[in-house]
Amino acid sequence: MHQGKSSVGPEAQEDHAYPFAGASNVKVRLGVVSTTGGPVTWMDLLCGGPNYDDEYLARVNWMHANVLTAQVVNRSQTKLKILKFDIKTGKKDVVMVEELKPWINLHDCFTPLDKGVSRYSAGFIWASEKTGFRHLYLHDANGTCLGPITRGDWMVEQIAGINEAAGLVYFTGTLDGPLESHLYCAKLCPDENSTLQAPVRLTHGKGKHVVVLAHHMRKFVDIYDSLDSPPRVSLCNLIDGSVIMSIYEPPSTIPGLERLQLEPPEIVHIQANDGTRLYGALYKPDATRFGPPPYKTLISVYGGPGVQLVYDSWINTVDMRAQYLRSKGILVWKLDNRGTARRGLKFEGYLKGNIGRVDAEDQLTGAEWLIKQGLAKPAHIGLYGWSYGGYLSAMVLARFPDVFRCAISGAPVTSWDGYDTFYTEKYMGFPSEGAESFEYGSVMHHVNKMKGKLLLVHGMIDENVHFRHTARLVNALVAAGKPYELLIFPDERHMPRRHRDRIYMEERIWEFIDRSL
Secondary structure: OOOOOOOOOHHHOOOOOOOEOOOOOOOEEEEEOOOOOOOOEEEEEEEOOOOHHHOEEEEEEEEHHHEEEEEEEOOOOOEEEEEEEOOOOOOEEEEEEEEOOOOOOOOOOOEEOOOOOOOOOOOEEEEEOOOOOOEEEEEOOOOOEEEEOOOOOOOEEEEEEEEOOOOEEEEEEOOOOOOOEEEEEEEOOOOOOOOOOOOEEOOOOOOEEEEEEOOOOOEEEEEEEEOOEEEEEEEEEOOOOOEEEEEEOOOOOOOOHHHHOOOOOEEEEEEOOOOOEEEEEEEOOOHHHHOOOOEEEEEEOOOOOOOOOOOOOHHHHOOHHHHHHHHOOOEEEEEOOOOOOOOOHHHHHOOOOOOOOHHHHHHHHHHHHHHHOOOEEEEEEEEEEEOHHHHHHHHHHHHOOOOOOEEEEEOOOOOHHHOEHHHHHHHHOOOOOOHHHHHHOOHHHHHHHOOOEEEEEEEOOOOOOOHHHHHHHHHHHHHHOOOOEEEEEOOOOOOOOOHHHHHHHHHHHHHHHHHHO
């Protein structure tokens, strides 16, 4: 319901089908129809039905010669099948099956090969994390794996292009470290009797590279930025990565940028309690203005799967909230805890059934490291985050009341039984089978320990993380006699979008920080 509307009725109501964890999913069929119209040919596939083995229709792709394929994932997301269909009859064949624990991450690296161009028999390239890191593998038309194209303790991100005639695959990945992203080239089908050669890096300059390859496979466009460099765009040679011409260069002086006095954060690494390396970013106040550390500290947190905060990109330098807080004499800290993205499946897998445990404990480890280094002022450490970060901010504040003083929790998932099937069951399993994990992973389970100040922020028509999550937490806080502050936006969704609402939110957040930290 649009609670802020002046009217009532259909115009103030939205209906959304939402599959809560443990409940039924929508049923999905796959059909083919001619572009000129006519009857639909339904493929032999029903997702979301009684067979949990075919729960999600994840991807649909055309191979050469009008062969239709689909990727289907089971309910627990530990098994993926590639199916091939006869589009005239709907009959299906299983091309490949992959099973992985703790889960399978979907990707867009499935790439058909043209049998008319190369000797690979209309096969395909597939990306698998069966070694713990996503790498590329060559498969024949029957799905048989012919061998790896890449390997190592790093991951392929995306396939940028394939030159079948030359036998080369171009992809972006983390071979040079998880804080960067580069374009690489590897042989499509390495010689069976030779050692797999390391990929050749084609992009220059540390940082983040987003690339687009020309269809003729001789040039590519490189969009590059780093902590020290705003985005620039170049046309490059695909043979050696050399710059052919500059398409866009940032001006030597950007109007208003000098006034903002943006300092790139310092990237550091620390160890989790099990010795795992974790990367952090420090936004230090100007010591000439605010004196030497320790400083009051705010931790900018996300912490959930599929997201990385700490990496060598201009987006971190222009994090305006972090820079504003830094200009007010507050140290800002970001830490990618175990479970976050671009570190491989084992690193991500720490979260399986452990949401609210290892992620929160790593954030505590980061805060303790800051205190030990003399950077953070004890008893003056807070957190802020949105969505999963809002959840983790509230969870850390509740679990570790003697370390954290305050938290801003934006649109938090406060109990995972109230979130959706696909995300929740992948990382936490079924509520009926993991009751203890769901209970411990709920913020409400820990509110009795909470001592710090909490600001909850939420849009009331959030169709992703329902306002119900905040309402349930408020009920628990009231029952426990714990104070809280609430900032709601009746006409906003998962994140305030209106300009005036954004300004208002930032002003209220700063006011809360100023009097609470």
